[in-house]
Structure formats: structure tokens, C-alpha cells
Amino acid sequence: MNIVNSAERKWLPKLIVLAIFLSPILFIHPKTYITLTISGLAMGMLLFLVSSGFSLIFGFLSVLNLAHGALFTWGAYIGFTSFTLINKWTGWGGPDSIFSNIVIFLLALIIAGLLVSLLGIITERLVIRPVYGSHLFQIFITVGAMIVMEELVRIVWGPNDEVMPVPMNFMGSWDLFDVVVSKYPLIAIVIGLIIYFTIYMILRKTKLGTIVRAGVENPEMVQVMGHNIYRYFTGVFAAGSALAAIGGGMWATFVKSIHPAMGGEVIVFALIVAIIGGLGSMTGSVVGALMVGLSYNYVAYLVPKAALGITMLLLVVILSIRPTGLFPEGT
Amino acid sequence: MVEPILKVEGIHTYIGKHHILQGVSFEVYPGKVTVLLGRNGAGKSTTLRTIIGLLSPSKGTIFLRNRALHHLKPYEISRLGIGFVPEDRGIFNLLTVEENFRVAMLQEDGRSRGMMETIFEIFPDLKKFWKAKAGNLSGGQKQMLAIARPLVNRNELLLIDEPSKGLAPIVIDHLIDSIHKLKEYTVIILVEQNFYMASSLGNDFYLFDDGKTVHKGQMEELVQNEELKKTYLGISSKN
Numbered sequence: 337m338n339i340v341n342s343a344e345r346k347w348l349p350k351l352i353v354l355a356i357f358l359s360p361i362l363f364i365h366p367k368t369y370i371t372l373t374i375s376g377l378a379m380g381m382l383l384f385l386v387s388s389g390f391s392l393i394f395g396f397l398s399v400l401n402l403a404h405g406a407l408f409t410w411g412a413y414i415g416f417t418s419f420t421l422i423n424k425w426t427g428w429g430g431p432d433s434i435f436s437n438i439v440i441f442l443l444a445l446i447i448a449g450l451l452v453s454l455l456g457i458i459t460e461r462l463v464i465r466p467v468y469g470s471h472l473f474q475i476f477i478t479v480g481a482m483i484v485m486e487e488l489v490r491i492v493w494g495p496n497d498e499v500m501p502v503p504m505n506f507m508g509s510w511d512l513f514d515v516v517v518s519k520y521p522l523i524a525i526v527i528g529l530i531i532y533f534t535i536y537m538i539l540r541k542t543k544l545g546t547i548v549r550a551g552v553e554n555p556e557m558v559q560v561m562g563h564n565i566y567r568y569f570t571g572v573f574a575a576g577s578a579l580a581a582i583g584g585g586m587w588a589t590f591v592k593s594i595h596p597a598m599g600g601e602v603i604v605f606a607l608i609v610a611i612i613g614g615l616g617s618m619t620g621s622v623v624g625a626l627m628v629g630l631s632y633n634y635v636a637y638l639v640p641k642a643a644l645g646i647t648m649l650l651l652v653v654i655l656s657i658r659p660t661g662l663f664p665e666g667t
Numbered sequence: 668m669v670e671p672i673l674k675v676e677g678i679h680t681y682i683g684k685h686h687i688l689q690g691v692s693f694e695v696y697p698g699k700v701t702v703l704l705g706r707n708g709a710g711k712s713t714t715l716r717t718i719i720g721l722l723s724p725s726k727g728t729i730f731l732r733n734r735a736l737h738h739l740k741p742y743e744i745s746r747l748g749i750g751f752v753p754e755d756r757g758i759f760n761l762l763t764v765e766e767n768f769r770v771a772m773l774q775e776d777g778r779s780r781g782m783m784e785t786i787f788e789i790f791p792d793l794k795k796f797w798k799a800k801a802g803n804l805s806g807g808q809k810q811m812l813a814i815a816r817p818l819v820n821r822n823e824l825l826l827i828d829e830p831s832k833g834l835a836p837i838v839i840d841h842l843i844d845s846i847h848k849l850k851e852y853t854v855i856i857l858v859e860q861n862f863y864m865a866s867s868l869g870n871d872f873y874l875f876d877d878g879k880t881v882h883k884g885q886m887e888e889l890v891q892n893e894e895l896k897k898t899y900l901g902i903s904s905k906n
Contacts, residue, residue: 546770547770550759550762550766550770553761554757559721560744560751560757561745562742562746563770564740
């Protein structure tokens with residue numbers, strides 16, 4: 337019985353991903369399928385950025401940070417402002433050079449990540465630290481923080497939608513063997529993968545990462561081993577917030593617009609992804625995000641009205657098989 | 668006259684609204700294993716958690732040599748040279764044995780590497796399963812990992828809570844041998860329900876009852892004293 341359970345445990349995530357990945361080919365033309373797959377992978381990578389921060393914060397601090405969506409919004413807006421200002425001064429967002437396009441895009445993301453991680457540190461110190469250990473109070477207080485942060489966005493940038501500037505060379509598509517491949521989704525997939533492997537290597541190969549993984553499992557024990565857990569809490573919160581901000585900036589570039597309530601919409605996906613993957617697990621976040629991204633895109637093409645429903649269905653099915661998510665064992 | 672390494676005086680600790688420790692006092696001397704004994708709920712584990720700072724005492728003092736511990740945070744207390752092995756072992760099951768030590772090792776230098784060699788001599792299984800996930804170890808191996816882990820920093824005091832819990836008698840014998848060897852490297856405070864293990868390892872004992880220390884002495888005296896054992900430990904015949 338144990339052997340069966342163990343094998344099932346090992347193969348289940350792979351089987352579900354394969355089924356989601358391959359089954360639509362029965363109903364969709366191969367060229368359209370490839371286009372949708374790339375779009376789904378890109379959406380998945382962007383969702384990974386948001387959900388990984390949320391999942392890491394929950395795993396390590398046991399904090400349900402529903403203000404995570406507002407940090408995502410702030411990231412998008414700061415990315416928007418940074419890009420606009422740098423482009424005004426340098427013109428690096430123009431069509432002249434792909435290199436300067438990449439630089440300005442990364443600069444905007446880095447500025448957004450840094451400023452929002454600062455905002456995250458302030459939020460953790462002032463809002464969340466007093467309610468460590470109580471999920472109910474965390475829900476109340478982080479929903480409150482989300483509302484305040486969203487209103488601040490309206491005060492600073494105004495209540496209307498803004499068009500997110502996109503580097504000129506990121507727009508358009510390539511035609512590869514008659515298959516239309518949009519440029520930005522491919523770029524988003526590459527950046528997402530780089531960020532995933534960076535986080536993975538930090539968690540796996542550094543002492544800092546080992547302590548964080550130990551803290552996800554037993555923060556009390558990390559403390560009695562001589563590590564100031566609160567310093568790590570703040571660091572993880574800052575990192576999680578930076579991931580939300582980078583996700584926000586990249587998502588805004590993907591959909592080419594920003595609005596103050598955008599974080600509230602994406603946090604629903606982030607929650608689903610984090611729960612599907614297993615709270616606290618980076619690999620879980622990336623697998624969960626890809627599953628949601630792909631299934632959403634395939635179903636949006638086949639039955640548009642059922643697109644959001646399919647992610648909910650996915651959540652229900654996986655939780656009924658594995659109540660702790662696909663990768664409950666961390667990292 | 669030998670000075671105590673740890674001095675606990677009149678400690679009172681609350682968990683929520685429950686007044687668990689109601690005046691715990693004891694002293695721990697170098698080179699000895701001090702055993703805290705008593706029935707379930709007498710306050711032994713709470714005492715260890717108070718010493719390491721996981722619980723804050725409302726009254727009383729704790730001194731490690733001349734340094735007051737009772738207002739310090741757990742990580743500060745740990746850095747002063749106190750290791751803690753909780754009742755549930757506190758193993759990081761998802762990390763390898765190596766990674767468990769990596770988290771515990773506060774400074775990686777010649778001294779800690781030398782201590783690792785000693786640890787491998789006392790607990791050879793840990794070397795054998797160095798790259799294995801700690802969660803896959805047997806109960807006895809997990810306990811050995813839990814006890815060995817804080818030693819990597821050459822802590823001068825080690826608090827061990829119920830190491831025999833859930834272990835087979837043969838594993839307990841093996842553990843007793845190992846802890847005997849550790850006495851050379853650290854002073855041990857042991858909380859133990861298993862009187863066989865407690866009497867095999869202990870030099871000094873303190874009996875706990877209703878959150879207070881009610882008797883103290885040397886272990887040989889307790890082994891002989893049937894009345895004390897019956898009253899405070901519920902041991903009705905020679906064990």
C-alpha cells in the first residue's frame with residue numbers, strides 16, 4: 337500500500353501537467369495549439385511570480401498576506417512610472433536597439449522590486465508583526481492594508497486606467513514555420529524561468545536558503561539554533577513583496593494596461609496557484625502556475641466563458657486528491 | 668567550591684492563563700547530568716522551554732554563570748552556548764542530515780569541523796546517512812541527530828527533553844551509551860519519564876510536582892528511595 341501511495345505521490349503532479357498540456361491537441365489545430373501554449377506558459381510564469389511570493393510568505397511566516405495583490409499593483413505602477421521617466425530621459429524604450437529595450441525594462445522591474453520590498457518591510461513591521469500567529473486577524477488586517485494601499489494608488493496615480501508602455505522591440509510577433517509566436521510572452525517565459533532557477537538555487541545551495549527552508553518547517557527550532565527569526569521574517573517578506581512587484585510590472589506589460597484594482601483580480605489566481613502547488617513550495621508554485629496558465633488559455637479558446645471556471649475546477653480536483661497541494665513538502 | 672553553571676531561582680511561567688511553573692529552583696553543576704523528574708504535567712518541559720527562552724517567566728531569575736537569561740530571546744540564549752533538544756526532536760524532516768547541521772552550525776571553522784568528527788565517532792549513523800533526508804531516518808537515528816545537532820557549536824549546556832520517547836528498549840540502551848560519551852563535551856539537563864534511562868545517566872536529580880521543585884539529591888539516593896519514587900513518579904516496585 338505504501339509503495340502504491342509513494343508512486344502515486346511521485347507521479348501525480350507530472351501526470352496532471354501532462355494531461356493538461358497534451359489533451360487540448362485533440363480539439364485544437366496544432367498551430368493554434370502552439371500559440372496558445374506559449375501564451376499559457378507566459379501567463380503561468382507571470383502567475384508564478386505573484387504566487388511564489390505569496391506562498392513563500394505563508395510557508396515561512398505562516399502569514400496569509402491578502403495585501404499581496406496591492407503590492408503587485410504598486411509594482412505595476414512603479415514599473416510604469418520608472419519606465420516612462422527613464423524612457424523620457426534616454427529614449428531607451430524606442431525601436432533603435434533591443435539591448436537598450438532590455439536594459440530599460442529590467443531597470444523598471446528592479447526599481448519596482450526594490451521600492452515595493454521597502455513597502456513590504458513597512459507593512460510587515462507595522463501591520464503584520466502584531467498579528468503573527470492569528471490567521472483570522474491576519475485576514476482582517478491585510479484586507480484593510482490592501483484597501484489602504486489601493487486607495488493610495490488612486491491618490492498618487494489617479495483612478496483611471498493607464499496604458500502600460502512596452503519596449504518597441506518587445507511588441508509584435510515572429511512567424512516560425514507558419515506559427516505565430518508573440519515576442520513578449522517568450523521574453524516573459526525566459527525571465528520567469530531565470531527568476532525561478534535563481535530562487536531555487538538560493539533556497540537549495542546557500543546557507544540562507546537552508547535556514548529559510550528550515551524555517552518553513554519549524555521556525556521555533558530555527559530560533560533556538562541561534563538565528564534571529566524576525567530578521568529572516570522581514571527578509572522573506574521583502575523578497576516576497578519584490579516578487580509581487582516584478583510580477584506586477586511584467587503582467588502590466590503583458591496586458592498593456594494598469595488600473596488600481598488589478599491586484600485584487602490577480603490575487604485570486606495567485607491564491608489558487610499557491611494552494612494547488614502546496615503553500616510554501618517554490619516548485620509547487622511554478623507547476624501550479626503553469627497548470628493554471630495553460631488550462632486557462634486552452635479553455636478560453638475553446639469555451640471562453642468557462643476559462644475562470646476551469647481553474648476553480650482544477651483547484652477542486654487537486655484538493656480532493658491531495659488536500660495539501662501537489663508539492664506539500666516544500667521547495 | 669564549584670560554582671553552578673546554571674542557576675534557576677523561583678521561576679514562575681504562564682502558558683496563556685494557566686500558571687504552569689509556580690516556583691522552580693535548581694542548580695546545574697559542571698561535569699554532571701542533572702535529571703528533572705516528575706509526573707506528566709509537573710512542569711519539566713515547561714522549565715526547559717523557559718530556560719531556552721521560548722516561554723518568558725513572569726517571575727524569578729535564570730543565570731548562566733553570571734549572565735542573566737530570563738529577559739533574552741531564544742536566539743540570544745542559544746548563542747550564549749545552550750542547545751535544546753525538544754520532546755518532538757525538532758528535526759527538519761525535509762532537509763538532509765547535512766543541511767540540519769548546516770542550520771545548527773553558527774560558525775564554520777576548525778573547531779566546528781573538529782566537533783563534527785567527534786559527533787561522527789559517537790553517532791556513526793549520521794555520517795552514513797549524511798546526504799539522506801532527515802525525515803527518512805529511523806526514530807533512534809532522528810533522536811541522535813536531534814541530540815548531536817546543537818553540539819556542533821560546542822554548547823556548554825544541553826537541554827534534552829524526553830529522548831527515550833517512542834524508542835525501542837534496545838535503541839534506548841544505545842542512546843544511553845551515546846549520551847554517556849557526550850558528558851565529556853557538555854553539561855546536560857535531562858527531562859526523562861523513563862526511570863531506567865534517567866537513573867542510568869543522571870548524577871543529580873530534581874523532583875517536580877505541580878509546577879514546583881519539591882526534592883533534590885543525588886541519583887543513587889533516589890534509586891534507593893522507594894517512597895519518593897512511588898509518591899512523585901508512580902513507580903510502585905523496583906525497576
